[in-house]
Amino acid sequence: xxxxxxxxxxxxxxxxxxxxxxxxxxxxxxxxxxxxxxxxxxxxxxxxxxxxxxxxxxxxxxxxxxxxxxxxxxxxxxxxxxxxxxxxxxxxxxxxxxxxxxxxxxxxxxxxxxxxxxxxxxxxxxxxxxxxxxxxxxxxxxxxxxxxxxxxxxxxxxxxxxxxxxxxxxxxxxxxxxxxxxxxxxxxxxxxxxxxxxxxxxxxxxxxxxxxxxxxxxxxxxxxxxxxxxxxxxxxxxxxxxxxxxxxxxxxxxxxxxxxxxxxxxxxxxxxxxxxxxxxxxxxxxxxxxxxxxxxxxxxxxxxxxxx
Numbered sequence: 096x097x098x099x100x101x102x103x104x105x106x107x108x109x110x111x112x113x114x115x116x117x118x119x120x121x122x123x124x125x126x127x128x129x130x131x132x133x134x135x136x137x138x139x140x141x142x143x144x145x146x147x148x149x150x151x152x153x154x155x156x157x158x159x160x161x162x163x164x165x166x167x168x169x170x171x172x173x174x175x176x177x178x179x180x181x182x183x184x185x186x187x188x189x190x191x192x193x194x195x196x197x198x199x200x201x202x203x204x205x206x207x208x209x210x211x212x213x214x215x216x217x218x219x220x221x222x223x224x225x226x227x228x229x230x231x232x233x234x235x236x237x238x239x240x241x242x243x244x245x246x247x248x249x250x251x252x253x254x255x256x257x258x259x260x261x262x263x264x265x266x267x268x269x270x271x272x273x274x275x276x277x278x279x280x281x282x283x284x285x286x287x288x289x290x291x292x293x294x295x296x297x298x299x300x301x302x303x304x305x306x307x308x309x310x311x312x313x314x315x316x317x318x319x320x321x322x323x324x325x326x327x328x329x330x331x332x333x334x335x336x337x338x339x340x341x342x343x344x345x346x347x348x349x350x351x352x353x354x355x356x357x358x359x360x361x362x363x364x365x366x367x368x369x370x371x372x373x374x375x376x377x378x379x380x381x382x383x384x385x386x387x388x389x390x391x392x393x394x395x396x397x398x399x400x401x402x403x
Contacts, residue, residue: 125186126233132172132180133191135366136213137162139226140189142242142367142401143235151183153194157360158368177202189232191215215365217288219250222365241401242367248391249370256374256387257294264380266295267318267348269332276307277343285363290322292373295380310342318348320380324359332356355379367392 130151131137137156140149151167153175169179172194180188180199185208192215194200203210211232213225223243230239268286270278280286281302290297298316299308308316321343323332334354338344348354361372371390378384 128184128186129233130169130180130183130185130188131156131166132169132175132189132194133213133215134158134360135215135225135364136189136191136229138360138364138366138368139229139242140233143230143233143238145233145235148233150185151180155360155364157358158364158366175199175203177206181206181208187211187232189213189229215285217283217285217365219246219292219370222246222367222369225365226367238401245392245401246367246370252388252390253292253370253374253377256377256384259384259387260294260377260381264295264319265298265317265347266290266293266320266322266380267298267313267316267346268322269337270305270323271330271332272340273307275340276309277313277340278305279308279313280305285365286322288365289362289369289373289376292369293376293380295320295377313342314345316346318346319351320353320355321346321348322362322376323354323356324362325356326359 126145126148128150129140129145129148131140131149132153134155134157137149137152138158140146141159141162146162149166151169152162153169153172154163155172156162167183169183170176172191174196175194177199180203188203188208188210190210190212192212194212213228215221216224223246226239226243226246230236230242267277268280268290270280272278279299279302280297281299281304282297283304287297287300298318299306321337325331333356334352337354338349338352343349355376357372357376361368362376371393374387374390378387
């Protein structure tokens, strides 16, 4: 069996140990042809200097921008084709948890090529664990430790910024409209995680996952801000399209036109840049924090401080 699903409930040491024990030795040593599935996975591999070994990425691998230009495209991470992945003759497949569909993952599991599924917990510690696991897989533990330390530094700086928040804002993260109803994020989602990192309250945090919310519940939630992700095209949500909906028009957010749309991978990817995304969201929510100092990773002027 070559598929190694590693539970998010394990601590960092246990995650790494499980990966090593479950994987044949060649799974960790032959990284000459990697198929990377998941935007955060691809971003981390690039940061670790293993972009040359990547032969294919999925359509969520939007950062760095050159990834989609220079690598083969295996499709959307939740609609993968086994033939599309295996046709690239990979020596290792690394997929973020949630990749699918299940039928495709079953085929990849049965293949002779090692498949590692990376946990995706939506927390600050989850980012560090992702980096450490991927670094272990590709033999870049020192560089991964440096990148993890950089993330820790950004999070520590973000903690200081959050101390300036006096009254947490109430945020409704809206994925879409479905049959005229809001599809909102509950707990256990990346959106819930980033709202908390930004020092705010998810108005539907008592719900699980993403859920359609009726108009009465939207009005009763009284969100101060509507947050969504940018998509482009006719599906793009704007302040105009959102606040013309009667339920949303009756919220405090509508009174101040408090609406923000951010890049999906940047906001929800839970990769190396997530502390920056949380800071950007916090500055939108709390304009009085605008004088906050740049995060440590930004002070490096965009240069790879963990480069070899």
